[in-house]
Amino acid sequence: MALFQCNTCGASKEVETGIVEVCANCGSAKVVNLTVQAEQIAKANDAFRAAIICGGHPAYKGRVVCSQGVAAEGPEFMTMAQLQVAGFADFNEDNDPHGDHSMGAVQVCGKTVWWKFDLYDEAYEFGADDPLDDDSTRRVLTLLFPNEY
Incomplete structure (x- = not known):
């Protein structure tokens, strides 16, 4: 299907x-084909997430940002959150209904931290025209608390 x-x-x-x-x-x-597109986006999102702890991915460009609430927890908390997000692999139908691995939740020091991807153009102004074009798509991975969504 x-x-x-x-x-x-x-x-x-x-x-x-x-x-x-x-x-x-x-x-x-x-x-x-949205099914194939979701699979390819998931692969790129996973690679981008895994690379945030080692300086970024060479092919999948973008940035990691965090909400004011997450930043207020301090640099150690933000580092632990990034490590948890980088290693996240517990995707299922409930937390990944589109199959693109664009959102998840991790526990950091007893607090739930959500993470989500948005795909932008090269200038970070508009949505990506073609999310499978790695040269022109920029990923923004946001870490936030559920009450900040």
């Missing part, structure tokens, strides 16, 4: 077998 979406009109279609090459709604050829 795969989910396809038209990048022109936004229509989506789920198919058991085969490939959707043209949107049945508008005729556009700009159709994306």
